[in-house]
Amino acid sequence: MHTRIVEVVEENPAVKTFRFRYNVKVLPGQFCMVWDGAGEEVPMSFSYTGKIKGVTVKKVGKTTDLLHRRKPGEVLRIRGPFGTHYPVSSKKYLLVSGGTGIASLAPAAEKIVGRGGKCRFVAGFRNASEIFFIERLRNAGIDVEIATDDGSAGFRGFVTELAGKLFAGESFDYIIACGPVQMLKEIGRRFAEKVETYISIESLMKCGIGLCDSCSILGYRVCREGPVFRAGELIEKGWLEE
Amino acid sequence: MKNPFILASGILDTYAETMLRVAEDAGAVVTKSIGMEERKGYENPVIFEFEHGVLNAMGLPNPGIERFGEEMKKLRGCRAPVIGSIFGKNEKEFAHLAERMEEYGAAAVELNLSCPHASGYGMEVGRDPALVKAIVRAVKEAVQIPVFVKLTPNVSDITVLGMAAEEAGADAVVAINTVRGLRIDLEFKRSVLTAGIGGYSGPGILPIGLRCVFELKKVLRVPIVGCGGITTWENVIEYLMAGASAVEIGTALRNDVRLFKNLGRGVKQYMKRKGYERVEEVVALAHQNR
Numbered sequence: 416m417h418t419r420i421v422e423v424v425e426e427n428p429a430v431k432t433f434r435f436r437y438n439v440k441v442l443p444g445q446f447c448m449v450w451d452g453a454g455e456e457v458p459m460s461f462s463y464t465g466k467i468k469g470v471t472v473k474k475v476g477k478t479t480d481l482l483h484r485r486k487p488g489e490v491l492r493i494r495g496p497f498g499t500h501y502p503v504s505s506k507k508y509l510l511v512s513g514g515t516g517i518a519s520l521a522p523a524a525e526k527i528v529g530r531g532g533k534c535r536f537v538a539g540f541r542n543a544s545e546i547f548f549i550e551r552l553r554n555a556g557i558d559v560e561i562a563t564d565d566g567s568a569g570f571r572g573f574v575t576e577l578a579g580k581l582f583a584g585e586s587f588d589y590i591i592a593c594g595p596v597q598m599l600k601e602i603g604r605r606f607a608e609k610v611e612t613y614i615s616i617e618s619l620m621k622c623g624i625g626l627c628d629s630c631s632i633l634g635y636r637v638c639r640e641g642p643v644f645r646a647g648e649l650i651e652k653g654w655l656e657e
Numbered sequence: 658m659k660n661p662f663i664l665a666s667g668i669l670d671t672y673a674e675t676m677l678r679v680a681e682d683a684g685a686v687v688t689k690s691i692g693m694e695e696r697k698g699y700e701n702p703v704i705f706e707f708e709h710g711v712l713n714a715m716g717l718p719n720p721g722i723e724r725f726g727e728e729m730k731k732l733r734g735c736r737a738p739v740i741g742s743i744f745g746k747n748e749k750e751f752a753h754l755a756e757r758m759e760e761y762g763a764a765a766v767e768l769n770l771s772c773p774h775a776s777g778y779g780m781e782v783g784r785d786p787a788l789v790k791a792i793v794r795a796v797k798e799a800v801q802i803p804v805f806v807k808l809t810p811n812v813s814d815i816t817v818l819g820m821a822a823e824e825a826g827a828d829a830v831v832a833i834n835t836v837r838g839l840r841i842d843l844e845f846k847r848s849v850l851t852a853g854i855g856g857y858s859g860p861g862i863l864p865i866g867l868r869c870v871f872e873l874k875k876v877l878r879v880p881i882v883g884c885g886g887i888t889t890w891e892n893v894i895e896y897l898m899a900g901a902s903a904v905e906i907g908t909a910l911r912n913d914v915r916l917f918k919n920l921g922r923g924v925k926q927y928m929k930r931k932g933y934e935r936v937e938e939v940v941a942l943a944h945q946n947r
């Protein structure tokens with residue numbers, strides 16, 4: 416379906432959020448295929464799942480660079496929502512993001528709090544200049560701690576370490592995480608055996624509808640059976656050794 | 658084959674692990690079409706889904722025959738026979754690819770003479786009956802395993818191609834590959850696919866596939882594998898009655914990886930209701946009852 420961009424927000428020098436109307440039910444963790452008619456069609460997680468939807472795009476290559484030039488009023492074609500979503504309930508959650516992983520976790524955190532659940536959020540970034548969405552989360556009453564690789568803001572070190580510290584002092588019903596694959600594997604190693612752990616992974620998407628096999632890992636289609644997986648399920652199939 | 662359902666080439670068959678999943682319920686599985694060299698395929702968008710099916714122009718992405726050996730190794734324990742699909746520019750390439758597939762343990766090879774959107778391959782080769790003959794002959798000489806020839810519907814008379822394949826020694830023909838098609842994006846004022854024209858699959862092409870199988874059955878002695886647009890068990894029976902001995906299914910699997918199991922149940926119940934014991938009794942019935 417085509418939609419017009421209603422707002423563009425610069426989150427940091429490399430990340431922009433595009434807001435648009437898309438009257439379809441979307442659950443946090445699901446993604447869509449975004450096409451501007453010029454670049455490639457690319458997979459993006461929904462960073463807003465309410466009435467005005469959104470995707471939050473990091474500039475990393477040709478197409479994301481083209482997308483960053485899009486202005487309000489310009490047209491995007493959206494296919495989706497596709498894939499699985501994060502578990503959302505009134506239980507207690509630890510959410511862990513690395514980099515732009517915060518984009519798909521933010522709506523999950525808001526939904527959990529809206530359902531009467533509790534969440535602690537730890538957000539990792541390379542450095543202070545890359546931080547975004549923290550205000551949004553705090554405005555929703557979510558307790559956020561930050562980790563940076565260089566210590567320029569919050570905890571100095573990996574976000575997985577910070578998550579480990581929180582986990583040692585409190586009990587959680589769920590951990591959900593989104594970020595670079597090495598981070599997700601570390602989350603799996605640390606927590607999957609101790610608590611229900613869900614992770615959202617990326618893979619090369621072409622069709623997005625479960626036809627072409629390009630996104631598959633370990634026999635699972637990331638576009639259908641993922642992108643949100645129970646970590647234990649992947650680990651059983653040998654994911655950590657991949 | 659434990660049942661007449663075969664996974665069609667290009668759907669959920671690039672990686673061994675996914676194929677093994679589909680193979681649990683399948684009579685056989687066909688691999689993604691594999692060529693001499695690695696190909697990345699076209700840039701996205703390569704797929705457009707709409708109410709009557711799917712338009713695709715993937716551009717034959719594949720790892721190349723050398724690297725595909727790794728996947729074939731993982732398929733050794735596969736419950737269903739693995740049919741290696743291959744595409745080449747000429748008879749020499751096809752013969753080489755078929756030899757490698759045989760070495761890798763393929764139960765048969767399927768020659769993709771029908772992909773509608775990769776220039777220099779597929780349909781561009783498979784529309785010429787003389788070339789079809791030459792390729793099939795070369796492959797028959799190169800390998801012992803059965804040779805299936807997958808035909809394109811994008812010709813005025815598919816029986817000419819079927820007869821060429823049979824004369825050259827094909828063990829079976831598969832009909833059909835996707836139908837050339839186009840959809841246009843009204844906002845972007847261009848094709849919905851990077852490649853422009855694509856191949857149409859899914860429910861919309863069912864009547865075309867059935868018509869092709871029906872026509873082929875009139876002129877061929879070798880078995881026909883029906884393909885194109887199957888989503889229900891009724892569609893399977895239609896293909897059998899039109900003259901197919903087995904069917905390949907692709908697009909419909911996206912919504913149900915265990916589809917074959919459900920189709921099997923429906924086909925069995927129909928046969929029981931009508932008093933048939935074996936699938937063969939249903940094959941080509943529509944040719945008698947006119």
Ligand SMILES: Cc1cc2nc3c(=O)[nH]c(=O)nc-3n(C[C@H](O)[C@H](O)[C@H](O)COP(=O)(O)OP(=O)(O)OC[C@H]3O[C@@H](n4cnc5c(N)ncnc54)[C@H](O)[C@@H]3O)c2cc1C
Nearest residue numbers: 446457458459460471472473476477478479617618619620
């Ligand atoms: C389910 C899912 C959700 C995603 N959500 C977000 C998001 O919310 N925000 C965000 O900024 N990015 C997200 N991405 C990643 C985003 O799709 C890629 O960054 C984008 O496709 C890069 O395109 P490019 O042409 O700019 O970069 P390129 O120069 O083409 O490539 C840069 C990197 O992106 C990867 N990439 C390129 N094309 C694809 C593709 N079709 N599918 C997957 N990866 C690709 C490449 O492997 C490479 O690592 C998501 C990816 C997936 C699979």
Ligand SMILES: Cc1cc2nc3c(=O)[nH]c(=O)nc-3n(C[C@H](O)[C@H](O)[C@H](O)COP(=O)(O)O)c2cc1C
Nearest residue numbers: 665666667690769833834858859885886906907908
């Ligand atoms: C995404 C996609 C990729 C395909 N790739 C191939 C291929 O590599 N080789 C081939 O012979 N046919 C390929 N086909 C054609 C299918 O095998 C099949 O002939 C066609 O889709 C019709 O059957 P269906 O309606 O059940 O999908 C592809 C079809 C689709 C939808």
Ligand code: FES
Nearest residue numbers: 621623627628638
């Ligand atoms: S992107 Fe095609 S199967 Fe997942």
